[in-house]
Amino acid sequence: MPEDLSLAPAGALPRLAPAGALPLCASAELEEAGKACVFDVMLWRRPARAFALRFEGRVVAYMNRCAHVPTEMDWQPGEFLDADRRFILCSMHGAVYEPTSGQCIAGPCAGERLMAIDVVESGGQVYWYPSPDIGPVVFDGPV
Numbered sequence: 012m013p014e015d016l017s018l019a020p021a022g023a024l025p026r027l028a029p030a031g032a033l034p035l036c037a038s039a040e041l042e043e044a045g046k047a048c049v050f051d052v053m054l055w056r057r058p059a060r061a062f063a064l065r066f067e068g069r070v071v072a073y074m075n076r077c078a079h080v081p082t083e084m085d086w087q088p089g090e091f092l093d094a095d096r097r098f099i100l101c102s103m104h105g106a107v108y109e110p111t112s113g114q115c116i117a118g119p120c121a122g123e124r125l126m127a128i129d130v131v132e133s134g135g136q137v138y139w140y141p142s143p144d145i146g147p148v149v150f151d152g153p154v
């Protein structure tokens with residue numbers, strides 16, 4: 012996991028992203044066991060969605076793609092946690108995932124896991140790291 016790369020006190024210097032990381036949202040937007048930040052990515056060069064949420068103080072991020080059937084899991088946009096705010100729960104068939112590991116602990120895909128995305132917090136901002144499989148959305152403009 013990348014380390015916190017805070018560069019300077021707020022206001023002293025422009026905020027710089029850690030090398031290779033892309034801005035996602037302000038840290039303050041992710042409340043403990045609260046609503047997730049949903050964001051667009053390219054998974055294997057196809058448009059897809061991912062999400063980040065804060066659990067036990069740490070920001071975690073995964074593809075919004077159930078390990079059972081590759082479908083989005085949120086109940087409402089950005090709502091992934093169960094009623095007790097303890098587990099990620101797929102809205103389709105009820106797979107239960109452990110938030111800090113993405114491991115499915117109950118349901119039709121028990122033993123499998125969500126696709127994780129590396130994230131880091133720095134200077135009050137959350138950043139995510141692209142990988143060979145998961146990249147940023149690139150908009151093709153007019154030539």
Ligand code: FES
Nearest residue numbers: 077079101103104
């Ligand atoms: S699609 Fe998620 S449990 Fe079936």
